[in-house]
Amino acid sequence: MRTRIAPTPSGYLHVGNAFNFLVTAELTTAFGGTLVLRIDDLDQERVRTEYVEDVFRSLEWLDIRADEGPSGPEELRSRWSQHLRMDRYEHFVQELRRKGQLYPCACSRSEMERHEGGVHLCRTEEFGSVPLGTPWRLSVPEACSIHWVEWDGVQQVIALDTVLPDPVMVQRGNGRPAYQIASLLDDLDMGIDHIIRGVDLIPSTACQLHLARLIERPAFHGVRFHHHPLAMDATGRKLSKSAGDASLKAMREAGRSPEPMKERAKAYTDRLIACIIA
Numbered sequence: 001m002r003t004r005i006a007p008t009p010s011g012y013l014h015v016g017n018a019f020n021f022l023v024t025a026e027l028t029t030a031f032g033g034t035l036v037l038r039i040d041d042l043d044q045e046r047v048r049t050e051y052v053e054d055v056f057r058s059l060e061w062l063d064i065r066a067d068e069g070p071s072g073p074e075e076l077r078s079r080w081s082q083h084l085r086m087d088r089y090e091h092f093v094q095e096l097r098r099k100g101q102l103y104p105c106a107c108s109r110s111e112m113e114r115h116e117g118g119v120h121l122c123r124t125e126e127f128g129s130v131p132l133g134t135p136w137r138l139s140v141p142e143a144c145s146i147h148w149v150e151w152d153g154v155q156q157v158i159a160l161d162t163v164l165p166d167p168v169m170v171q172r173g174n175g176r177p178a179y180q181i182a183s184l185l186d187d188l189d190m191g192i193d194h195i196i197r198g199v200d201l202i203p204s205t206a207c208q209l210h211l212a213r214l215i216e217r218p219a220f221h222g223v224r225f226h227h228h229p230l231a232m233d234a235t236g237r238k239l240s241k242s243a244g245d246a247s248l249k250a251m252r253e254a255g256r257s258p259e260p261m262k263e264r265a266k267a268y269t270d271r272l273i274a275c276i277i278a
């Protein structure tokens with residue numbers, strides 16, 4: 001069993017991240033697996049050194065030790081950065097293009113609503129040479145239903161064309177591959193076979209399963225997924241970096257203990273394990 005925790009260092013980590021890391025680490029230990037730390041540092045404009053350092057400090061504070069992955073910011077830069085894997089991602093993008101799965105489209109979200117017979121106009125247009133910096137979208141077919149069984153046996157059926165219609169695969173301006181591509185290829189190349197993530201990433205899971213089928217990587221269809229509920233604040237609002245919620249950094253600096261979070265994650269994981277082995 002190989003699992004991963006994959007934070008994006010574009011902000012200070014918060015309780016929601018901690019819950020995900022703790023549940024993943026607990027499950028990996030319980031099943032005798034290997035835990036990989038992967039730092040999703042592709043988004044150069046948003047990644048900052050202090051956020052990268054925060055990942056390592058937070059893991060230490062939570063007492064989580066990864067079996068593989070960078071041991072610090074320097075090793076991330078020199079050995080593990082996603083920027084060192086650009087050729088891999090690019091190769092995958094070319095494969096999708098060759099198969100006719102991508103189309104250039106610089107439309108805004110509202111312009112994407114322009115349809116003809118249920119299909120976005122840019123998708124049906126002939127294109128010759130495309131200006132550099134044009135985003136490329138994935139052609140998601142109509143009624144594209146993605147089905148999988150979660151690790152604990154729960155059935156998931158997601159209409160990809162509804163939850164993630166024609167997502168961008170190559171980004172505007174910088175030509176950078178989208179999160180979906182980098183995440184899928186990293187998981188495949190690192191031999192990850194169990195993925196624990198929040199329910200907010202269910203559309204991403206559906207998209208990645210679809211992509212894996214398009215480029216014939218059946219290994220990804222053997223991955224076991226668990227999508228856990230998101231950490232909520234006292235008012236039931238989803239916690240997120242952008243909402244300015246208490247970060248793990250703020251908790252550390254206030255001298256708070258991670259124990260209550262660890263207990264919550266442990267209780268959740270114990271219930272989940274009971275469902276898995278039942």
Ligand SMILES: [Zn+2]
Nearest residue numbers: 105106107122
């Ligand atoms: Zn368009």
